[in-house]
Structures are given as C-alpha cells and as structure tokens.
Amino acid sequence: MSLQKIISDIQDLRIQGAENTAKSALSALREVVLSHKSTNVLSLVRDIARAKTQLEKCRPTEPCLRNSLKYVVSHSKGNTFSELREAYLYNIQKSISELQEAERSIARIGALKIKNGMIVFTHCHSSTVTAVLKMAKQQEKQFVVHNTETRPNFQGRITASELARAGIKVTHFVDNAARFALKQADIMLIGCDAFTSEGKVINKIGSELYAEICHRRDIPVYVCSTTWKFDPDTVFGFEEVIETRSKKEVWQNPPKNVTIDNHSFEIIDPELITGMITEIGVYRPAVLVEEIRTRSPWMFS
Numbered sequence: 001m002s003l004q005k006i007i008s009d010i011q012d013l014r015i016q017g018a019e020n021t022a023k024s025a026l027s028a029l030r031e032v033v034l035s036h037k038s039t040n041v042l043s044l045v046r047d048i049a050r051a052k053t054q055l056e057k058c059r060p061t062e063p064c065l066r067n068s069l070k071y072v073v074s075h076s077k078g079n080t081f082s083e084l085r086e087a088y089l090y091n092i093q094k095s096i097s098e099l100q101e102a103e104r105s106i107a108r109i110g111a112l113k114i115k116n117g118m119i120v121f122t123h124c125h126s127s128t129v130t131a132v133l134k135m136a137k138q139q140e141k142q143f144v145v146h147n148t149e150t151r152p153n154f155q156g157r158i159t160a161s162e163l164a165r166a167g168i169k170v171t172h173f174v175d176n177a178a179r180f181a182l183k184q185a186d187i188m189l190i191g192c193d194a195f196t197s198e199g200k201v202i203n204k205i206g207s208e209l210y211a212e213i214c215h216r217r218d219i220p221v222y223v224c225s226t227t228w229k230f231d232p233d234t235v236f237g238f239e240e241v242i243e244t245r246s247k248k249e250v251w252q253n254p255p256k257n258v259t260i261d262n263h264s265f266e267i268i269d270p271e272l273i274t275g276m277i278t279e280i281g282v283y284r285p286a287v288l289v290e291e292i293r294t295r296s297p298w299m300f301s
Contacts, residue, residue, distance in 0.1 A: 003028045003051055010058040013153060017127045018064040018193050018229055019099055025055045025065045026092050029072060033088045039081045048073065048088065060241040061202060061265050063194045063231040067299060068095045074298055102226040102279035103131050110189070110224050110277045111135040118143040118186040121219075123178070124204035125155040125162075126191025128224040132277070133189075134166045144169045146181040150204060152249045152262065178210055188214050192225045192276075196234035199270035199285030201225075202242065205263050211272040220274040223285075227278050227292050232299040242266070 001009070006028040009015045015024045032051045036044050052069045059065070072091045078084030110132030114120065120143055122129050133145060145163055147170060150156035160170045173181045182188070188210065194202040201207075201223050214221045231240045247260035254260055270285040280291060293300060 001027070001031070003032055003054070007054060007058050010055075016125060016155065016158070018062060018191070019103060019127055019226065021059065021062055022064040022068040022228070023096050023099055025058070026068055026072070026096050028055060029069065030089065030092045033085060033092070036085075041078070041081050041084055044081060044084060044088075059243060061193050061243045063240070064099075064226065064229045067228045067230070067232075068099070071095050071298065074301065099226065099228065102228070103128055105279040106224055106226065106277055107131040107135040109279075109282060110222070111139060111141075113187060113189075113222060113277070114141055114143055115186075116142050119146055119184050120144070121146045121178075121182050121185035121188045121210070121214075122159060123148050123156070123188075123190055123207055123210055124150040125158040126224060128191050128226070129189050130159060130162050130166075132224055133163060133168055137166055137168050144171065146171050146173060146185055148173050148175050148178050148181070148206070148210075150206070151175055155204070175206060178206070179213055182210060182213050182217065182219065185214075185219055188219055188221045190221070190223055192223050192229055193265055194229055194231050194240045195223075195225065195276070195285060195288075196231055196240055197289050198234065199273075199289065200240075201268040201270070201273060201276070201285060202240055202265050203268060205266050208266050208268045208272065211268050215272050221272060222274055222282075223268075223276045225276055225278055227280060227288070227296065230289065230292050230299065235300065 006024050010021055056066050075091045076087035078087045106128055114136035147159050148156045160172045163170050190203055192201045192203045211221045243264040245262045245264050247262055250260045250262050275282045276288050
C-alpha cells in the first residue's frame with residue numbers, strides 16, 4: 001500500500017493496535033524507499049524524513065510507531081545512494097522482525113501466567129494479549145476469557161472474534177458490566193499503547209477503572225507490552241499526549257448544550273499494576289524503564 005493509503009487507514013482505525021500500526025508505518029516507509037525515483041542521497045533522506053513526520057502525526061499516542069521509525073533512521077547509514085537505500089531496507093525489515101519476535105516472546109512468557117480453570121479478564125483489543133491467550137490454548141490449558149465490548153468503536157468484538165476462532169471460550173460483556181465480569185476473574189491482562197519514564201501506563205479508556213476494581217479484589221493486573229512502546233521523551237519532562245477522537249464516534253447529533261468527551265486513552269497508576277510482561281521479562285513499571293535504558297540506549301539519544 002502507498003504511504004497516503006496507510007496514513008489514512010491508521011487515522012480511520014482500519015489499522016488498529018500499536019504493533020500493527022508500527023509495522024504498517026514501517027511498510028509505508030519501505031514503499032517510499034522502493035518508489036524513490038532519484039539516485040540522489042539527499043533527496044532520499046528528505047523523502048524519508050518527510051514520510052517519518054507524516055506517519056508520526058497519524059496517531060498521537062503511539063511511541064511504538066515513533067520508536068520503530070526512529071530506529072530505522074538512526075541506524076541507516078551509507079556514503080552512496082545504493083548503500084543508504086539498502087541500509088533503510090535492511091533496518092525496516094529488522095524492525096518488523098524484532099516486533100514480531102517480541103510478540104512471540106511475550107506470548108511465551110505471558111502464557112505461564114495462565115493456569116487451568118482461570119477466568120481471564122481483558123479490555124479493548126491487544127494483539128499481544130490475544131497472542132498470550134492463544135499460546136496458553138496451544139499448551140492445552142483450559143480457561144475462559146471475559147472481555148468488554150469497548151465503546152464507542154467496539155474493539156472488544158475484535159478480541160472476542162479472534163479468540164473464538166482460536167477455540168477459546170469467551171463471555172462478552174457491555175462496558176458497564178465490567179465490575180460484574182471482574183468479580184469472577186482470576187487475572188486481568190491488557191495491552192498498552194505507551195508507558196513513560198515514571199512507569200505510567202497508557203491504555204484504552206476504562207483501563208484504570210478496571211485496574212482499581214482489581215486492586216480492591218486482589219486480582220493481579222498484568223500489562224502485555226513490547227519495550228518499543230516506551231516513550232523516551234518523557235525522561236526529559238515531556239508528557240505523552242492522550243488522544244481524543246471525533247465526538248461523532250459517540251453521538252452523531254447531540255442536543256444543544258451537550259458536550260461529548262471522547263478520550264481514547266487514560267493513564268494507569270503504576271501502583272495498580274502487578275507487572276509488565278515484555279519480551280525481556282516481567283518487571284514492575286519503574287524497574288522496566290531502567291532495563292530499557294541499559295539494553296536499548298538508542299531510544300534515549
């Protein structure tokens with residue numbers, strides 16, 4: 001697909017999920033490289049920089065996308081057009097492969113948290129969470145998933161459909177019934193769109209509400225996330241932008257004097273999170289940031 005088509009699909013939620021969005025952005029960058037007409041090095045660099053800026057503006061709360069593009073640009077060097085072109089293509093594929101391997105690693109680690117007879121609660125749609133649950137199913141564990149519909153765009157239906165196709169039993173709840181669904185749950189698994197240097201996790205609106213219920217009922221809360229979702233800018237005092245979407249997603253024609261708030265995400269207090277399941281292991285949010293600093297110093301440059 002072309003750069004503009006991928007940008008449009010990301011903005012309109014035809015491409016969903018942080019990892020899927022990042023991989024699509026990397027594919028768009030590859031198309032820019034492959035379709036570049038000139039053999040001028042500076043021309044290619046300018047086109048890549050322009051595409052990177054456009055892709056980063058698609059969705060505000062997407063550090064996985066930003067980190068993926070940053071990795072490609074910062075690691076791609078070459079004295080000639082041919083060398084630079086090959087470097088871009090190599091690092092684009094490497095980034096895609098590392099995101100895919102990260103998801104497989106998280107699935108293997110996360111599946112260890114699923115025990116026979118469990119009820120697993122999840123909210124919204126996370127390809128990483130569904131990968132964990134599918135892995136647990138492949139290990140012949142018997143469990144049931146409780147999930148929420150996740151208004152206003154019903155991403156929870158994507159989760160329920162994917163799990164059902166994998167042979168996993170799902171009970172689907174309206175958002176207002178989440179407390180009822182959680183009363184019976186043994187564990188809560190969610191994804192995340194971003195996490196900060198202070199250990200704050202940003203995920204779909206409703207996530208902190210459900211985490212608070214879990215905290216009161218001693219239900220462990222695990223966030224399944226690749227380390228590429230860390231926002232390094234927060235180290236320097238910048239705040240991760242919380243995306244708000246069109247009011248029309250909630251109500252096409254509200255009455256006069258009715259204001260619609262359509263925040264897509266919210267911040268989860270780190271104290272409510274039992275652990276973050278990542279490709280490098282399970283860590284408390286604040287400890288994870290220090291591990292990333294050691295293992296991936298390029299993120300901080």
